[in-house]
Every structure is written in C-alpha cells, then in structure tokens.
Amino acid sequence: MDVEEFRAAAHELVDWIADLRLRVPELPVRSTARPGEVRAAVDGVPPELPEPFAALLADLDDVVVPGTTQVQSPRNFAWFPSNASLASVLGDLASSGLGSLGITWQSSPALTELEEVVTDWLRDLTGLSSQWRGAIHDTASSACLVAMIAARERASGLSEARGGLQSEPAPLVVYASTEAHSSVAKAVLLAGFGRDNLRLVPADPVTFAMDVDALRDLMARDVAAGRRPAAVVASVGTTGTTAVDPVAEIVSAASVHGAWVHVDAAMAGSAMLLEECRGMFDGVECADSLSWNPHKWMGTILDCSLLYVRDVELLVRVMSTDPSYLRSSVDGEVTQYKDWGIPLGRRFRALKLWFHLRLDGAEAIRARLRRDLANAQWLRAQVDAEPGWEVVAPVPLQTVCVVHAPAGLTGDALDAHTLAWCERINASGRALLTPALVGGRWVVRVSIGAEATEHDDVSAVWKLMRDTAQRRP
C-alpha cells in the first residue's frame, strides 16, 4: 500500500469512524454474536494477494461492529467505564501515523519526554506531590505486577541479583482485601509469592473496605510464625462496589513491618481529579506505588494505565537492563522508560493523553465526572425509595449495586431472579449491566460513566430495570 492509497483509504476510514460514533447509540449494547460466529465469517486461507480496501470496510460493518460490545454506548453500564474520548482517539491516530519506536530515549526523545510531561500533568491535576514520578503501562494488571515485583525485591534485599526468591529463607507475604481485583491475586502468583502467601483480609460487611484490625492481626501472626510481610495492596474503588480501603491506616500498619504499599485505584484514580473526592485517598502520599487508568472513567482510550512510584531508583534497579546495542552517550541525562516496566518496545502512548488533555481541557473532564457522580446519587436515591429494591453497598463514586428482592424471595431463588432479569436486559441490547457477587450474593452493578451517558440514559435504565425485574419473564 503506497502513501496515496493510504491517504484515500484513511479518509474513508475516518468518515467510517465518525459515522460509527453517531450510530453507536442505536446499536445493541451487547454484541449479538454467538461463539464462533465472527470466526466463521472471516476465516479461510491466509490472503496471498492484496484485497481492495472496500472489502475490509464491508467486513468492519458486517462482522466487526456486530461482533463488538458497544462500550461507548450511552446505555453501557457494564464493568467499569472504558471511554475512548475522541480527542484521545485523535492522539492515538497520531501515534499510529508517526510509527515511532520507544525502546530508548534515543529512539524517540519526544516519546519519552512527552510521557514525562503528561504523567507530571496528571500528577499535578490529581493533587499528588512532586515526590511521585509516573509512567504509562498497558493496564493496571501489569502495573500491579511491576509493583509486586518491586515489593518482592525490596523485601528480599534484591534477591533477583543473587539466588532469587528461592534463596529467601522467610516466606514473603502479601495482603489484599477479599474485595481486591482479580489482577492483584494474579500479580502475586505471577511474581512467585504463591497462594499460601497471599492473605485475603476480610472486608467490612457494610462498607466492603478492608478491615485494618484484621490486617494487623494477620501480619502479626505471620511474623510470629517466621514469615515476613512484603506488601499490602490497598484498593481504592473496588471492582465489586467501589469500596475504599483506608489507605492511611493501611500505610501505618504496613510501616511497622516495612511492607510495600501499592494503591490500586484503577477505576477511582480519575476521582482524584476532583478535589472533593481526594479524601478517599488520604494517606496515599506515604504509599510506595499507585496505579490508575485514565483509560477507564477519565476516558483516554485504552491502553493507558499509570503507575506512580516514589522510589524510582529502586524500580530502575529492579527492572533495568543495559545491553551494548541500547547504549548511547546521553544515557545518564535522560529517562529510559524501558527500565520502569516490563516491555522494552513501547508505543507513543503519551500522545493520546496529550491530545485528550489539550483538546478537551481538564475543566470539561472534571465537569463530566461530576455529572456522573450526581447521576449515581440520583439513581441511589431512586432505588432506596422504591419498595422491593435495595442498594447493597455505599455509593462513593459512580457505581450503584442493587438487588430487586420481592417479598419472600431469598437465597438461591433471589440469586436466580437477579441473574435472570439482568440477563433479560442485556439480551435485549437496550442496556448492559454486570452482575457480580457481593457479600456472597449476586447483585447487579450499574456502573455509570460512559462519556455519552446523560441523566436521561440513567433514568431510562432505571425504568428498564423496574419494568424487567418486576415483570414475570
């Protein structure tokens, strides 16, 4: 494909993308594809000869769009928001168009230094102090793995430089609440700690926040048994209910044992943009690492997860490599992000944050987040006031967890009812909600915050929920 063929096709594609955004509100939110259906539609022998661009565009329309769950829909309330603000999409296009290679500073000084600028901007916009430095990772899963490895190495006095984790006599233990995201346990296992050394600390049955007394007890018991607390993961905004672990108390409990504190605020980090929400993060300045995803609520297109650390020097000691073919004369003067995370090669992700912040402006982003908080409080109040309905967890952010419990319905029958009405809504394509287990029973999460979701959409889904749950199937 030569440049002029590219130019013509890309103009067509831009119109296709813009038109798709206009069509999204009319599309079923959940993909209607059956397992194997997409594959069957496009499989076959690998293409030997060029196909016309029109064939690709047709497949996007006929196969890819119907095979895609429309998370940009105003009626998407599933999982957490996964916004792709158009300003950030533009930045992503620029990144693809530039075709940069991020391996060292020298391979693209702009890629490195813009990443410093935007991570510092977001540090300042979220009220963090200048002791933090950040980098862009793909996801909070990877960021948490990096944090767990850094914690492991700090606790073991850089065992990776010697005999590794096996050379550590005392078992190293990691603590997280029962409500922590699945990626936390995954990171602990991948880092080699082992499930026996992962303590799931009980959460408060009402707030679902970590019980710090229980944390202290567990740590003391481990120490008494000859084990060493290496890390605590504090979740701010859990996936189930957006519960907020008390970071200040956790930091204080962890400090007794010198344990690393990682704050996982994948979803809730966006709330730090709002001064009135920063109380949820009290104590964060004394944590060791913090990750949050602009690619969720804030709306910079996936993948864009930030990991901030206070001790960059330690991180770099744990992650660095210095082969001859990557050296240059300026190495001492510049940031080498390859030594801040797992991958060597990196895309120019800073552009999407740069475009997003500059083309939309922080003020508009904050206004949108406040709109969502208000919509969540409105929905919470509606559910609270409605007979037979219950809000099952506090609503500190934009997610409302509900059950519809008609008189007499309990236990497994109630769970079956919950899953059934949720699935009827999802199957209708008119909205998308995620069921989740909260405190041992199935609830429905209404996670407000798709960029396109206005009050009317929240009002409409609440009507849909009542109509669906209260109607016999």
Added chain:
Amino acid sequence: MDVEEFRAAAHELVDWIADLRLRVPELPVRSTARPGEVRAAVDGVPPELPEPFAALLADLDDVVVPGTTQVQSPRNFAWFPSNASLASVLGDLASSGLGSLGITWQSSPALTELEEVVTDWLRDLTGLSSQWRGAIHDTASSACLVAMIAARERASGLSEARGGLQSEPAPLVVYASTEAHSSVAKAVLLAGFGRDNLRLVPADPVTFAMDVDALRDLMARDVAAGRRPAAVVASVGTTGTTAVDPVAEIVSAASVHGAWVHVDAAMAGSAMLLEECRGMFDGVECADSLSWNPHKWMGTILDCSLLYVRDVELLVRVMSTDPSYLRSSVDGEVTQYKDWGIPLGRRFRALKLWFHLRLDGAEAIRARLRRDLANAQWLRAQVDAEPGWEVVAPVPLQTVCVVHAPAGLTGDALDAHTLAWCERINASGRALLTPALVGGRWVVRVSIGAEATEHDDVSAVWKLMRDTAQRRP
C-alpha cells in the same frame, strides 16, 4: 470534542500523516533533539481549557517530528527494523476508532475471534503445525516473561497454587546463550529465578550460536549439585549478529531434564514466512513456546508480538482468573485471552495484522523480505572484498556486522575508531547504524530491512561508511 469536530480534525491528521510519510526520506534519521529539549518546548501547567487542533498539529511539526528518530526512513539501519506498514497503520486506526474493550470474549467477540484467525493465519504462513496456538502480546519481553513463568510453574508442579517459588527446595535454573537478548535475563529475574540461577551458555566464537555441549555440561553439573533445569531459551536471530541457536539440539538436551524450551525469534520469526529460511528453525515443533514480532521486519506496526504455545491448558492454568464480574454463560465455549498473558484489558490488535495481511497480501511481504536478504548478501560481499574492512559474523538474515580495521589499529584504539565513525554517520542524520559489542569488541551493525530501504539505499550507506571511516575526522 464532538463527532464533527473529530471528523474534521481527523481528516487533517490523515493528510498530515500521509505527508509525513512522503517527507521521512528527507528528515535526519536520528532525532536532533538534545536531552530535555522536547520537554522544555511543551511543558507548563496542565491545560484547563480546550486548545484548537491547529495548536496540536503545529506542535507535532515543530516538536514531535524533530524529536523522533525516523525508524521508517529508508536509511534507518539501526537496532532491528521497526516497520509500520501503512496497511497495518490503517488497521491500527480502525482499532482506535472502534474503541473496543478486550477483557473477556463477551466484551468484544470480534476482538477475540479475529485474534484467533490472524494468529492461525501466521502459524500457517510460517509453516508451524496446528498443535500451536498464539496470542498477541505487546513485546517479546512480555512474551518471554510469560514463558518463563509458565516454565517455572511446570517445573515446580504449579507452586503458585501453594507456597510459591520459595516452597521449592531445589533451585530452578534457566539457560540462555551469552548472545541472548537482554529481555531474556530480565524475564528470568522478574520471574524470581535469580541471577545465580541464570546460566549464560557460551556461544561459538565464529557463529555466535549456543554451544550445546556446554549447555549439556552446565545442566549436568546443576543436576549433580541438586539444582533443576527449568527452562532453556533458544535464540533464533540474536540481537548482536542474528546468530541462530540450534533448536533441535537444544530441545534434545532440554528434554533429558524436562526443561521448557522457549524459542526467542523476535526478529527472525519473520523469516519463517520464507520456506528457504525454515531450516534455521529445525526442531521448533518440539519446543514449548515461540515468540516473534510481526512489528519488526514483517512490518505490522508496534506493538504486535506473537507468543505461540503448544500446551494452552497449562498456560491458562498458570495465568487464569475467574472473578464473578467477568463471568458469562459462554465461558466454556470461547477463548479468554486474559488467561493467556499478563494484562486483563487488551486493545483490538488483531485488526492491524488483519489489515496488513489482507491489504498487502503475503506474497508482497515475502518479496520484500527476500529483497532485504539479497541486499544483505550484497553488502556482505562488498565488505568482504574491501581491504581494511571485515564482516565479523555470519549473515544468515538481513544484518551485517562490520568493522573497519586499518592496518595497525587494534584493541581499544580500534574500538574508539569504530564508535567514532559510527557516531559521525549517526550525527550527520544521513543514516543510522547501531554499534554493539560482539565477541568483546565494538562492531557496527547494519540492519537492513526498513520497508522503504531499496538496494540504492544500501549502496549509499556502504559508500557513506567507507567515506566516513576512511577519512580523518
């Protein structure tokens, strides 16, 4: 930014991207930015209010392009090719435009099933058997880390489900050649094995391929000392010289101890597209994992690294999570790529491979790779025939490693001469070459294979090398 603002800006951006591609051959290959220069040009307080798109475009021109090393230049011979074929750029634009969320099959069936299709296509195009299944990762660094963790878990009988690596009494050992990429050692350290349990196996002083007799000896010695060989990394196409470790012999040596064999073919994997190059991979069908990067020589824009495994069931056992909020009724029938790697959230990367293969066709890609192999052999012959010049390693692929050694120049003085003439070329902006330590001395790698590089460009760089190295500075 609303849809029509996006449409207008994106059309402008497409023209800007196409025009940039036309300009690239005239730009200095290496960025002329000094450390801190980009940052100083764009820093300041975070933007509160929207800026016009024109301001962004101007900064792309004035700051980002000069701050970018032009790896798409026809005169880029640095590192390894990092091609961003325009067909794949289009696919990347489509991915950004769709704004899909890849967390589970349900969140985007098309994202999952197209990834199955394109990884199977590339498996078939590279002559691998149907026992392999692949997934797209960001980089070979991450793919290697996944492989090392899988190897650790196989060797330890899934210790992650118990007391972790610390509960394994016998130290687990990993082997790789002294020429293996830095990401291999990094993966071994991050996976917790420890540097004492990483054996750098000597390479043949002429071919730079792993000495398998030495591997066997090291393994036997470790076993005798009560340690257990857990994994061997075979490098096909090392970064220094594109040396080829003998995979069949390595597999045979490893099988005695039940060690996992990971084949790191980040660069050379593209050569498997050519039947005449497949001999380099003899034995790969008995390895456990194989990674290679279409985002290098083949030219699907970064980030696009493939990891193929034979035992998907084991991989999934090691990597899987199953929280309630990610479950759906079709889980048993579909592929959940979250359980094949580290991140939960994934971009729609299959689109760039799908667009690249369909819009260019495999035949044209193979023709381009053959062009580069021929250019490398031409350059090798020229250097061989030129007095004072030397080709320092075999040229099985597209990288030619050379020194210019005028009579009497040896040791440190020769190294200084090599680094000096290479730097003079790089500083001129007329071409970009990477120096590297090979067999203890500095050489200059001429890595042919930028998509735009034709025979005339190779001829020109060879003239530039002679003119520069043979001239007094």
